[in-house]
Amino acid sequence: MLKILSARQIKSLEESYLEEKGILSLELMETAAEAFCQWYMQNFSRRQDIAIFCGTGNNGGDGIAIARLLSRQGYPVCVYTLGDAKDGTADYNSNLNILPTNIVNKPFSNIDWERFRCHVIIDAMLGIGLNKPLEGKYLDAVKKLNSQKTMRIAVDMPTGLPSDKLVDGEAFQAHYTVTFQTPKLSALFPEHAAYVGDLVVKDIGIDGKYFNGYESSRYFVEEKDILERHKIFHKASHKGDFGKVLLVGGSKGKLGAIMLSAKAALRTGSGLISTFVPGFGLPIMQSSIHEVMVETCTGNDILDSAPENLDRFDTIAIGPGMGTDEKTAEALKNILESYKGKMVIDADALNIIAKRKDLKELITSQMILTPHLKEFERMVGDDVKYPEGRIEKALEFSQTYGCVLILKGLHSLITTPAGIQYFNPTGSQFLATGGTGDVLTGVVASYLGQGYSVENAALCGVYHHGLAGQLAGEDQRRGTIASDVIEKIPETYKNLGLS
Numbered sequence: 475m476l477k478i479l480s481a482r483q484i485k486s487l488e489e490s491y492l493e494e495k496g497i498l499s500l501e502l503m504e505t506a507a508e509a510f511c512q513w514y515m516q517n518f519s520r521r522q523d524i525a526i527f528c529g530t531g532n533n534g535g536d537g538i539a540i541a542r543l544l545s546r547q548g549y550p551v552c553v554y555t556l557g558d559a560k561d562g563t564a565d566y567n568s569n570l571n572i573l574p575t576n577i578v579n580k581p582f583s584n585i586d587w588e589r590f591r592c593h594v595i596i597d598a599m600l601g602i603g604l605n606k607p608l609e610g611k612y613l614d615a616v617k618k619l620n621s622q623k624t625m626r627i628a629v630d631m632p633t634g635l636p637s638d639k640l641v642d643g644e645a646f647q648a649h650y651t652v653t654f655q656t657p658k659l660s661a662l663f664p665e666h667a668a669y670v671g672d673l674v675v676k677d678i679g680i681d682g683k684y685f686n687g688y689e690s691s692r693y694f695v696e697e698k699d700i701l702e703r704h705k706i707f708h709k710a711s712h713k714g715d716f717g718k719v720l721l722v723g724g725s726k727g728k729l730g731a732i733m734l735s736a737k738a739a740l741r742t743g744s745g746l747i748s749t750f751v752p753g754f755g756l757p758i759m760q761s762s763i764h765e766v767m768v769e770t771c772t773g774n775d776i777l778d779s780a781p782e783n784l785d786r787f788d789t790i791a792i793g794p795g796m797g798t799d800e801k802t803a804e805a806l807k808n809i810l811e812s813y814k815g816k817m818v819i820d821a822d823a824l825n826i827i828a829k830r831k832d833l834k835e836l837i838t839s840q841m842i843l844t845p846h847l848k849e850f851e852r853m854v855g856d857d858v859k860y861p862e863g864r865i866e867k868a869l870e871f872s873q874t875y876g877c878v879l880i881l882k883g884l885h886s887l888i889t890t891p892a893g894i895q896y897f898n899p900t901g902s903q904f905l906a907t908g909g910t911g912d913v914l915t916g917v918v919a920s921y922l923g924q925g926y927s928v929e930n931a932a933l934c935g936v937y938h939h940g941l942a943g944q945l946a947g948e949d950q951r952r953g954t955i956a957s958d959v960i961e962k963i964p965e966t967y968k969n970l971g972l973s
């Protein structure tokens with residue numbers, strides 16, 4: 475887990491790290507520049523001309539160091555500077571003094587934009603030191619650079635993006651942001667996706683113990699955190715070990731949702747999947763998914779009653795394609811009141827709960843709720859447009875009702891009633907297609923059925939779902955559909971070296 479700190483905390487952390495280790499800030503800057511270059515060299519060829527735009531703070535210092543290191547490796551670089559070296563930080567100037575003279579270093583104001591050409595723009599103008607919205611030459615630079623049809627990469631933070639809050643005005647629009655040690659909170663806001671691009675986090679050697687003294691209950695999940703949360707199943711495991719899951723949902727025209735959940739749960743590794751659907755769904759379910767057992771409610775078209783003997787199941791997920799009819803709401807109430815095991819509550823089950831205070835009171839610590847933004851807004855009855863407020867609201871909701879909350883979207887946010895908030899690193903814009911939420915429900919329910927805690931099921935579920943989305947997107951690009959995501963779930967295990 476990478477602890478997410480504010481810009482102020484990061485500066486203080488770096489100072490105490492440098493002091494304790496007896497390292498100069500210039501050395502840490504060199505490590506950061508090396509980390510950037512290592513990533514750059516793995517991804518880009520020497521045939522691409524690079525223009526590095528530098529401010530005169532430490533972000534600019536990183537940029538100048540990057541220019542030296544890349545040039546030494548045979549990469550063609552030019553430096554363009556905003557600001558006056560006499561105002562520069564000590565580390566910026568130390569780097570400027572050793573910039574090889576064969577590297578072109580021009581003031582930004584001297585650029586002839588008619589003739590300006592490069593393949594890659596690196597933004598090292600401003601980083602976490604940003605203290606006001608862009609104006610003047612920085613604003614001008616960002617506008618000019620954003621209009622270039624080239625690859626754009628930001629060092630640490632895109633210029634103009636505040637580390638901890640929503641952007642005010644313009645900011646550099648990066649295709650990649652290579653940040654150091656731990657992501658800054660605002661780089662995880664979906665609203666900032668167009669500025670941050672793909673986020674790359676590079677270790678610069680400040681180990682976890684230095685983070686201990688800084689208060690934050692927000693974390694960025696890493697692959698190793700997921701690996702250690704998985705259960706290992708032995709060779710003689712039988713289907714009962716992998717859990718008996720019941721998926722409740724479906725209504726006329728929306729049976730597909732529960733089918734997607736069921737298939738996703740099977741591909742995640744569930745032992746036995748049962749579904750509970752309206753009567754019309756029986757022949758359809760049976761003929762399309764042979765591995766799934768099907769039970770039906772009393773009504774033909776809508777879900778109007780609850781299943782018998784709920785204790786047969788290790789976990790229940792409810793909501794996909796279920797509809798919000800009055801009778802369905804009563805069936806939901808019945809299930810929430812009578813089932814004591816772990817549950818996933820999704821989609822229409824959330825929409826029903828949003829309107830019924832008596833149902834909200836039935837939320838327990840055994841439950842994982844999986845709203846997308848609109849569903850969350852319905853549940854909290856408030857505007858959740860602003861990310862800072864939304865993250866706070868998620869915390870408040872999880873603590874008030876004692877449940878785990880998965881707020882879906884780019885970097886889905888998992889909040890636990892203990893007050894910990896985890897941002898998920900996996901995912902892809904190709905998941906933005908109907909039915910992928912139903913897939914997530916099946917994946918999370920499967921882990922609950924396999925005996926994972928609510929917290930671990932939520933973390934592992936969201937991570938694998940996002941990774942499956944990435945893998946499906948690599949093959950199918952914008953043609954990706956929810957079924958493609960399901961088919962990639964097994965590959966996520968292979969990818970992580972899990973059996």
Ligand SMILES: NC(=O)C1=CN([C@@H]2O[C@H](COP(=O)(O)OP(=O)(O)OC[C@H]3O[C@@H](n4cnc5c(N)ncnc54)[C@H](O)[C@@H]3O)[C@@H](O)[C@H]2O)[C@@H](O)CC1
Nearest residue numbers: 488503506531532533600601602603604605606607608630
């Ligand atoms: N401190 C350290 O030891 C390390 C810092 N690193 C780099 O240092 C960066 C932070 O450096 P700084 O603290 O010098 O900050 P920046 O380089 O981000 O910016 C600082 C300067 O920009 C000015 N400024 C702020 N907002 C402005 C605006 N809107 N328009 C014009 N000028 C503006 C400030 O007054 C200040 O002079 C990080 O983002 C990272 O790139 C890395 O080298 C890793 C190690």
Ligand SMILES: Nc1ncnc2c1ncn2[C@@H]1O[C@H](COP(=O)(O)OP(=O)(O)O)[C@@H](O)[C@H]1O
Nearest residue numbers: 882883884901902903905906908909910911912
């Ligand atoms: N741009 C995106 N980047 C990352 N993940 C995304 C993106 N868009 C959607 N997702 C993920 O896809 C899923 C969509 O869920 P949801 O909105 O409930 O879809 P549906 O109701 O169609 O099943 C969520 O897990 C969400 O996190």
Ligand SMILES: [K+]
Nearest residue numbers: 597600631633
């Ligand atoms: K930058």
